[in-house]
Amino acid sequence: MKKWWLALAGILTYIIGVGIYFSNRIMYMKKKEDDFIQNREIMAKRLIKEDFDTLPKTEIWVPSPSGYSLKCLFIEPFETNKWIIISHGVTENKFNSIKYMNIFLKRGFNAIIYDHRRHGDSGGKTSSYGHYEKFDLKAVIDELKRRKGSDDLQIGIHGESMGAATLLLYAGMLEDGADFYIADCPFSNFEEQIKHQISAEIPLPSWTVFPLGRTFIKLRDGYWTKEVSPINYIKNIKKPVLFIHSEYDTFIPVSMTTELFAAKEGPKQLYIAKKGAHAQSYNENPKEYEEQIDQFLKQLVLR
Numbered sequence: 160m161k162k163w164w165l166a167l168a169g170i171l172t173y174i175i176g177v178g179i180y181f182s183n184r185i186m187y188m189k190k191k192e193d194d195f196i197q198n199r200e201i202m203a204k205r206l207i208k209e210d211f212d213t214l215p216k217t218e219i220w221v222p223s224p225s226g227y228s229l230k231c232l233f234i235e236p237f238e239t240n241k242w243i244i245i246s247h248g249v250t251e252n253k254f255n256s257i258k259y260m261n262i263f264l265k266r267g268f269n270a271i272i273y274d275h276r277r278h279g280d281s282g283g284k285t286s287s288y289g290h291y292e293k294f295d296l297k298a299v300i301d302e303l304k305r306r307k308g309s310d311d312l313q314i315g316i317h318g319e320s321m322g323a324a325t326l327l328l329y330a331g332m333l334e335d336g337a338d339f340y341i342a343d344c345p346f347s348n349f350e351e352q353i354k355h356q357i358s359a360e361i362p363l364p365s366w367t368v369f370p371l372g373r374t375f376i377k378l379r380d381g382y383w384t385k386e387v388s389p390i391n392y393i394k395n396i397k398k399p400v401l402f403i404h405s406e407y408d409t410f411i412p413v414s415m416t417t418e419l420f421a422a423k424e425g426p427k428q429l430y431i432a433k434k435g436a437h438a439q440s441y442n443e444n445p446k447e448y449e450e451q452i453d454q455f456l457k458q459l460v461l462r
Contacts, residue, residue: 181372182379185353186285190250193279197254203442205258214264221273221302223295227282231273231299233306236264242303243315244271244337246296246322248438249286252279258441259317262449266456268315273299275322288349289325289389290382296329300336315460317341320411320438324349324389327400327419331392339460340396341452343403344438347415349387355412393419399426399459401451403440410437426459 200206215236220228232253243263245256256272263270275292276283283291296316304312314337318326323345330340346352354369373384400423404416413431420429430451435443 177368178371178375181368182375185288185372185376185384186380188249188286190278191252193252193254196252200254200257205261205442206254211257219302221295221298223276223281223283223298225276225283225291225294227276229273229276229282229295229299230280231271231302233303234260234264234270234272237267237269239267239269240307240311241268241313241315242271242307243268243317244273244296244299244303246292246316246318246325247272247275247278248318248320248322249275249288250278251319254279255319259319262441262452263315263317266453271299271303275325285380286321287380287382288321288346288387289328290387292321292325293328293333296325297333297336300329313338315339315341317343318345319343320345324387327389327393327396328387330398330400331389331395335396335398337398339399339401339455341401341403341455342416342419343440344405344408344411345389345402345416345419346411347388347390347418350384352411352415353384356410390419390422393422394424396423397425399428399455401428401430401455401459403430403432403448403451405432405435405437405440405443407435408437428455428459 197206201208214234217233219231219233221231223229245259247253247256253272253274260270260272274281276295277286300314316326316337323342326340327342327345330337357368377383402416402420404413406413420427432440432444432447441448
């Protein structure tokens with residue numbers, strides 16, 4: 160009998176230990192320090208602090224439907240109805256969005272950059288890789304429409320990594336409420352992405368840890384990881400989408416973007432950058448990146 164109880168205790172310890180470790184890795188992925196991100200962008204000359212500081216901007220706290228506030232900067236140098244919203248990746252913050260914002264400022268857009276939940280100055284305790292973030296993105300868009308009127312606005316959304324998955328989930332699951340989308344290195348299926356990372360980091364088959372981790376995420380954060388899969392909703396997006404990915408991305412495989420591109424119906428464009436690791440397509444190929452955006456806007460958006 161004692162051996163039976165010891166075996167049961169060992170099994171329970173394994174289940175709880177693996178479940179907590181796995182779910183912690185997902186829910187609380189280590190973030191980069193805010194000062195590190197800002198200094199990195201300044202050193203790379205993707206953020207010219209003097210230029211950014213002089214831009215006309217309004218700090219706005221947008222209430223999330225999940226019960227916290229989102230720190231947003233509405234940057235409005237132009238009298239225009241054209242707006243771009245930048246959705247950053249996990250571990251980053253709104254300072255990482257400035258380089259993308261600048262692309263669109265040069266093209267006459269106003270912009271919104273903001274911190275996702277659990278990042279930067281925004282509230283929220285966990286990262287959910289688009290599950291809760293898509294509702295926050297909708298709240299930001301709704302605030303823009305409330306302030307500027309929804310009838311005459313032309314809105315685009317640019318997202319990187321988790322931010323790209325977030326905008327695809329927003330468009331495919333909630334409402335196709337923008338005029339165009341640019342999805343830079345999104346995952347197509349969150350569960351497949353997690354398994355990909357498990358195989359790269361843990362010397363165990365994914366089936367030995369993934370079912371436990373998935374269950375603990377549901378228990379602790381309220382959603383099933385299978386729900387966070389843009390590929391399941393991509394056909395609902397009717398507006399134009401520009402898909403971007405680096406060919407040699409080892410964190411999120413480029414095949415995930417090509418899968419999304421193939422499944423998207425209607426207007427779309429694909430750019431596979433020849434240089435760069437994950438989320439480095441613009442940093443390593445700035446000229447081609449901007450040319451792709453110009454082509455996309457000219458041929459599929461601003462017609």
